[in-house]
Amino acid sequence: MDKIILNELMFYGYHGLFPEEKKLGQRFTVDLELYCDLKTAGESDQMEDSIDYGAVYQVAKNVVEGEAKNLIEAVAEEVANKMFQTFKHLEAIKVKVDKPGPPIPGYYQSAAVEIERERHQHG
Template sequence: MDKILLNGLMFYGYHGLFPEENKLGQRFTVDLELKCDLSKAGQSDRMNDSIDYGQVYEVARAVVEGEARNLIEAVAEELAQQMFEAFSSLEAITVKIDKPGPPIPGYYQSASVVIERERNYAK
């Protein structure tokens, strides 16, 4: 299956279990792997036959900078669902959300979740 990869999308959100995370917020980095058939776009050279990267960014921004969630797992799930709703040609998606410097004991560069969803899973 063909893929569109968008890496290192950065957003500022207020997700986390602790009140200070919800009040102060922090940066989140998102990587997306969108699986779809790109053969028609490759032959036609028309944006209407592909998935617009700018629109993908805006959907991701709306989710990550939107409603605060306790878990980045919930953010990733919502992001996948919104992508299926926005792009009818999207067949499957992998979402990675990276949360730098999580407020947990010890020293961490980041905590991340990765989910993979297929269209038949979408509600």
């Protein structure tokens, strides 16, 4: 299936288990792969036959910079759900949410989750 790939969308959010994370917040990075049929858009050269990248960014921003969640798993799930609600051409999605420098013992560049969802799983 065709896909639209958006890499390293950056947002500032307040997700985490610890009170200081919810108070201070931090940067989050999101990678998206949106699976859809792009043949019609490729032939018509019309935006309504594809998915608007700017609108995708705004949906992700509203989630990541919105209500604080304990887990980045929940952030990724909400991003996927909102994308299906917003974009009728979207058939499947891969969402990666990366949290640089998580406050857990040890030295980490980041901790991330990646989920894959299909439209039929979301009604």
